[in-house]
Amino acid sequence: MIDATGKVVMPGLIDAHSHIGIFGEPMDEMNVDGNEMTNPATPEVRGMDGLNPNDPAFKDVLTAGVTTVYTGPGSGNVIGGTGAAYKTVGRTVEEMMIPGTEMMKMALGENPKRVYGSQKKLPMTRMGNAAVLRNALIQAQNYLEKRRRAEAKAKEEGKEPEYPERDLRWEVLGKVVTRQMKARIHAHRADDILTAIRIAREFNLDFVIEHATEGYKIADILAAEKVPCVVGPLLIGRYKLELQDITLRNPGILARAGVKIAIQMDDSSETRWLPVNVGLAIREGLPEEEGFRAVTINAAEILGIADRLGSLEPGKDADIAIFDGHPFQSMTHCVYTIINGKVVYKRED
Numbered sequence: 001m002i003d004a005t006g007k008v009v010m011p012g013l014i015d016a017h018s019h020i021g022i023f024g025e026p027m028d029e030m031n032v033d034g035n036e037m038t039n040p041a042t043p044e045v046r047g048m049d050g051l052n053p054n055d056p057a058f059k060d061v062l063t064a065g066v067t068t069v070y071t072g073p074g075s076g077n078v079i080g081g082t083g084a085a086y087k088t089v090g091r092t093v094e095e096m097m098i099p100g101t102e103m104m105k106m107a108l109g110e111n112p113k114r115v116y117g118s119q120k121k122l123p124m125t126r127m128g129n130a131a132v133l134r135n136a137l138i139q140a141q142n143y144l145e146k147r148r149r150a151e152a153k154a155k156e157e158g159k160e161p162e163y164p165e166r167d168l169r170w171e172v173l174g175k176v177v178t179r180q181m182k183a184r185i186h187a188h189r190a191d192d193i194l195t196a197i198r199i200a201r202e203f204n205l206d207f208v209i210e211h212a213t214e215g216y217k218i219a220d221i222l223a224a225e226k227v228p229c230v231v232g233p234l235l236i237g238r239y240k241l242e243l244q245d246i247t248l249r250n251p252g253i254l255a256r257a258g259v260k261i262a263i264q265m266d267d268s269s270e271t272r273w274l275p276v277n278v279g280l281a282i283r284e285g286l287p288e289e290e291g292f293r294a295v296t297i298n299a300a301e302i303l304g305i306a307d308r309l310g311s312l313e314p315g316k317d318a319d320i321a322i323f324d325g326h327p328f329q330s331m332t333h334c335v336y337t338i339i340n341g342k343v344v345y346k347r348e349d
Contacts (some may be wrong), residue, residue: 002336002343004322008186010292011312012067012182012319012339013327015271017210017230017264020058020071021051021086024269031197036078037115039298040123041136045103045170047072047268048093057269060344064272064320065334068098070303075107075186076115076134078123082172083184085303087319089344100307103208104176106133107186108195110242136169137203140177141169179206182304184230188213188242197225208302208349213243216250219257228302229254229295232264244336245326249296252285262299279328281324291328317341 024031036042052070063280070084082102090096108129117124120225123132146164154161160185175181183205185196193209200207203324212229216296222229231251238244254261263278274295282291290298300310308317318341325332337345 003320006324007335008320008325008327011310012069012298012321012337013065013295014262014303014309015066015070015265015295016070016262016299017232017266017273018060018069018268018271019074019266020069020268021053021055021270022047022071022076023268024052024055025057031182032309034074035080035344036073037076037235038078040112040116040132041169042077042081043079043136043173045073047081047083048097049286051086051093053090053092053096055268057271059111059332060269061271062349063334063339064275065323065327065337066150066274067319067321068273068305069174069271070101070148073105075105075111078106078107078112079173080105085305087339089339092256096306097294098106100281101303101305102297103182103184104173105184105186107191109188113185125196126192127142130199133199134172134202140167140170140173144174144178160295176205177203179204183207184210186210192216192242193218194221194227197227212254213246213250215259216247216253219254219259222254223258228260230262230264230302232277234263235264236282248280248284249252252287255286255290260298260302261294262302274331275328278329282328
């Protein structure tokens with residue numbers, strides 16, 4: 001029995017974009033497995049194969065009431081591989097992973113062009129980024145078409161299909177071009193966001209914009225196109241050019257324009273500061289209700305897990321966070337974190 005008198009009880013917090021367990025802590029080179037930067041398109045790699053359930057960052061985020069994270073590859077490649085949503089406790093990847101939440105990481109802007117441009121390889125420009133992405137999507141379409149033709153021919157001849165040799169890259173990316181898997185497209189600058197929208201529409205992708213740092217400049221377009229945005233991290237400095245116009249007002253502008261947003265930390269143990277970041281966004285114009293939604297039901301809907309998480313309702317997972325004050329104030333403590341009905345963290349005064 002938990003006495004929650006005078007406390008704030010809410011759904012467990014969800015960080016819809018992190019790298020916890022993959023960009024391992026301590027962040028030694030031998031402990032970081034976030035980017036397979038040997039080819040600009042690596043849809044075949046899976047974040048789950050690099051995730052360490054024993055990463056100490058998981059214990060850190062429990063102290064903030066974070067019960068679910070989406071974690072996966074980084075943005076070094078144009079296509080980085082699949083991530084997934086995980087509960088923040090468990091001994092094995094399979095125990096932690098929420099089935100059916102795999103999504104494909106893609107990236108535009110500076111990161112891929114920096115990685116490969118420094119080697120004088122494609123892509124070294126934003127044009128190259130877009131070309132790599134389009135070419136890979138076309139390869140996946142072609143792969144699926146060959147399989148379709150093999151099946152049609154076999155049916156016509158009354159034989160077993162003679163499929164082309166399996167290729168894991170296009171097999172997995174084929175799920176993206178057939179909308180069986182969502183694309184998570186990293187884009188900071190407004191023009192990169194628009195390129196992402198352009199390509200996604202060309203290939204009829206189900207997609208989300210990650211970061212959307214300059215989303216406020218085109219909030220009306222994002223709203224009209226009904227593009228969800230996983231916004232953040234909010235407290236980073238201008239350490240690269242595409243962040244020069246970053247502002248804490250971004251989440252509020254997007255939400256007020258009608259864009260569905262989630263707020264993310266894009267990190268590992270730093271996810272424990274997710275509530276404080278939401279509070280700062282509220283201070284800078286994000287409606288308070290939208291602040292709560294950004295780390296609960298909106299995040300759950302974007303991740304495709306709203307049937308299980310994101311609100312306190314009968315039939316959903318009993319993932320709960322209890323705070324001794326307003327959850328998004330810096331002086332507030334999370335006093336209990338509950339996952340699947342079990343207390344996994346209790347603050348000791």
